[in-house]
Amino acid sequence: MRPSAVLLFLDGVGLGTAGAHNPLSQTNTMPFVTQLVGQPLLAEAQHQSRHCLLKPIDATLQVPGLPQSATGQTTIYTGRNAPQYLGRHQTAFANGSLRPLIEASGLLKQVLHQGGTATLANLYSPAYFEAIANRRLRYSVGTLLNLTAGLTFRMQYEYEQGAAIFWDITGEFAASRGIAHPPISAQAAGVRLANLGRQYSLTLFECYLPDFAGHAQNLEQAQQCLRRIDRLIQATVEHLSAEVTLVITSDHGNVEDLSTKRHTLNAVPLLVIGPQAPAFSAVADLTGITPKLLESLQLQPRSADCRLS
Numbered sequence: 001m002r003p004s005a006v007l008l009f010l011d012g013v014g015l016g017t018a019g020a021h022n023p024l025s026q027t028n029t030m031p032f033v034t035q036l037v038g039q040p041l042l043a044e045a046q047h048q049s050r051h052c053l054l055k056p057i058d059a060t061l062q063v064p065g066l067p068q069s070a071t072g073q074t075t076i077y078t079g080r081n082a083p084q085y086l087g088r089h090q091t092a093f094a095n096g097s098l099r100p101l102i103e104a105s106g107l108l109k110q111v112l113h114q115g116g117t118a119t120l121a122n123l124y125s126p127a128y129f130e131a132i133a134n135r136r137l138r139y140s141v142g143t144l145l146n147l148t149a150g151l152t153f154r155m156q157y158e159y160e161q162g163a164a165i166f167w168d169i170t171g172e173f174a175a176s177r178g179i180a181h182p183p184i185s186a187q188a189a190g191v192r193l194a195n196l197g198r199q200y201s202l203t204l205f206e207c208y209l210p211d212f213a214g215h216a217q218n219l220e221q222a223q224q225c226l227r228r229i230d231r232l233i234q235a236t237v238e239h240l241s242a243e244v245t246l247v248i249t250s251d252h253g254n255v256e257d258l259s260t261k262r263h264t265l266n267a268v269p270l271l272v273i274g275p276q277a278p279a280f281s282a283v284a285d286l287t288g289i290t291p292k293l294l295e296s297l298q299l300q301p302r303s304a305d306c307r308l309s
């Protein structure tokens with residue numbers, strides 16, 4: 001079977017120093033991942049076995065200042081150095097300035113151009129698109145990535161069919177966004193992610209929880225969200241098909257240092273679980289993820305003119 005991949009994006013998770021400021025220093029915060037890699041997710045954490053790779057990768061991308069979400073995510077999803085392209089790290093939304101990079105080199109679009117299939121697993125709502133239309137919100141990088149690939153968004157129907165996940169994993173926040181349905185467990189969300197991973201060459205799921213907890217400087221909230229992410233990862237791994245590789249990374253540090261409400265300069269984790277794990281060992285920073293994902297899917301470009309610069 002042709003290799004496929006699930007990309008789990010976690011907003012605001014860096015590898016920091018141990019201490020009371022870092023919820024990741026406690027091994028019970030992410031028990032599954034800690035056991036998997038034999039250590040807590042701290043600075044310099046490294047692990048490599050046949051089916052599992054953990055390494056710190058750079059998120060600063062040789063651009064001064066604290067790394068931010070829009071440029072970090074664009075870099076992860078395009079393989080292009082977005083902060084270098086803009087000359088600065090840019091926060092939150094993918095406004096016009098980053099769109100050309102996403103249009104030209106977006107991961108989902110590239111997978112389609114190479115004859116593969118791709119999907120964004122996140123649940124969207126009519127309220128979200130209304131807020132965009134009313135200019136109360138701007139597109140996130142992930143939204144723009146899906147949009148510029150010409151892919152549909154997963155809505156309530158897909159959610160009810162067990163084929164979408166809200167960005168908070170369990171859907172507890174979804175009610176506040178005008179989406180009415182009962183929350184699911186993190187384990188159930190992991191099963192959903194693994195099922196989608198089986199059906200597409202590439203499946204992307206974005207979780208923003210850790211960045212919120214980091215900005216809130218709330219230890220309990222941080223531990224709760226990291227435990228939820230750990231349960232999601234465990235269930236995904238336990239239900240993953242043999243040909244699927246799970247790739248987990250982040251755009252910048254934040255939740256690993258609750259002594260500041262700002263982002264950090266820390267490296268972020270690259271955790272890869274599955275048959276393609278060793279192939280990611282040379283990735284050094286956020287620019288390396290998209291090229292390595294595309295390579296690992298072993299797709300055949302349809303024609304030369306589909307090649308994106």
Ligand SMILES: [Zn+2]
Pocket residue numbers: 012069211215254263
């Ligand atoms: Zn942030």
